[in-house]
Amino acid sequence: MPTSITRRATATALGLTAALLLAACGNPTDGGARGEGGAEDSGTKINLSPDQNRVTTAKVDSIAAGLPARVRERGTLEIAGSSRSEAPLTFHADDDKTVIGVEPDIAHLVADVLGLEPRFNVVSWENIFLGLDSAKFDVAISNITDTEERKEKYDFATYRKDNLAFAAKKGSGWKIAKPEDVAGRTVAVSSGTNQEKLLIQWSEEVRKAGLEPVDIKYYQNDSDTYLALLSGRIDLYLGPNPTAAHYAASTGKTEVVGTHSGAGATLQGLIGAATKKDSGLVEPLADALDEIIRNGTYAKVLKRWDLSDEAVTTSEINPPGLPKTTG
Structure with a gap:
């Protein structure tokens, strides 16, 4: 039965510790998807055929x-x-x-x-x-x-x-836990997204602290972004955690080096x-x-x-x- 808007509008806020950080994630290309008999993530195989046999109700x-x-x-x-x-x-x-x-x-x-x-x-x-x-x-x-x-x-x-992730080239050794960790780094993000907004906020914070701001880059598609990441033209890619984790697991070429709520440090996105x-x-x-x-x-x-x-x-x-x- 329908429930009231008042009940649903209850906040889902939760405090995050400093260890739960803003992360950049990558948007994998079509080739990064796992298929039957292909690369696996947590033992899960993904059906890539048009016959999806979807769950129904x-x-x-x-x-x-x-x-x-x-x-x-x-x-x-x-x-x-x-x-x-x-x-x-x-x-x-x-x-x-x-x-x-x-x-x-x-x-x-x-x-x-x-x-x-x-x-x-x-x-x-x-x-x-x-x-x-x-x-x-x-x-x-x-x-x-x-x-x-x-x-x-x-x-x-x-x-x-809504959780975000910072993706880096495999073996980077980086941990992105706070704005200072991205100071002076070159980071790609998709325009018009909440991760862009958060990255801009972080860049402004480090600038005000006297550190070098983030060099924010934009690419036309995922293939170009990952090519830039793997070639070293960018240091990090900030995007949705599901896509970052999926790409890392299915290719073995990248890693998630920090995750964070998409709504900021004090609210679960x-x-x-x-x-x-x-x-x-x-x-x-x-x-x-x-x-x-x-x-x-x-x-x-x-x-x-x-x-x-x-x-x-x-x-x-x-x-x-x-x-x-x-x-």
């Missing part, structure tokens, strides 16, 4: 009834996802067409509960939000961090912890399904997420993609997120 009429009439009558859920290839989040199967990953799997489960046909639209990062603004898409399920700035325009129903603010969709989405958490299909999906450590116990609507930059 049943429609829940009481939750579906909460959908806006326009969506219920249309019969489809228009879902936006990022076109960046990020195994195990969202990437292409070995047919180079079928979209697979933990994000599409969760999106399909949500659509199942709502009794809708899922339509996954792969677009550039900026077009995810333009599509939400124009109502072209109903929801974005694409590793989007809940932030205070984003909540001015979008509602969030959370479904996964959360990934959420984003909808246009006041669209009427966030409550049924949160209820659908709670249903798959309750019935166990959510846990099966996370285990399938080796992401069980990022599980949440409930979907929260618009909880405290990454704070706005001050000053």
Whole structure:
């Protein structure tokens, strides 16, 4: 049954010790994915074929009834996802067409509960939000961090912890635990992301402390970024922890040298399904997420993609997120 927004908005804050640090992660290329009989991470094999045999679940009429009439009558859920290839989040199967990953799997489960046909639209990062603004898409399920700035325009129903990682070339010997550890280093990050915001904040902190700021670099795609990392043109890459850990395990060429909550040192970051603010969709989405958490299909999906450590116990609507930059 639907639960109140007040209950869901309870903060998921937790204090982090200095050992839990901001980390950079890499976004692996398609070739970094693990396949049947290929490289393994924690003993988990990933099916890269277009025949995904996805986990499914049943429609829940009481939750579906909460959908806006326009969506219920249309019969489809228009879902936006990022076109960046990020195994195990969202990437292409070995047919180079079928979209697979933990994000599409969760999106399909949500659509199942709502009794809708899922339509996954792969677009550039900026077009995810333009599509939400124009109502072209109903929801974005694409590793989007809940932030205070984003909540001015979008509602969030959370479904996964947001942890970031710093990736370095294997054998670097580095440990990234605090802003001073990246002073003067060359670090790649994707533009428009919360990890970019955090990296800029760290760079400003070290500059104010009289240290050399971070040399921040941007690349067009994952292949170029990892080529730069492995060739020594950049020191680190900051991105989502799942992709950094996956790339390191599947290639053996990189390593995670620090991890950190995507919301900063005092708040556990959360990934959420984003909808246009006041669209009427966030409550049924949160209820659908709670249903798959309750019935166990959510846990099966996370285990399938080796992401069980990022599980949440409930979907929260618009909880405290990454704070706005001050000053």
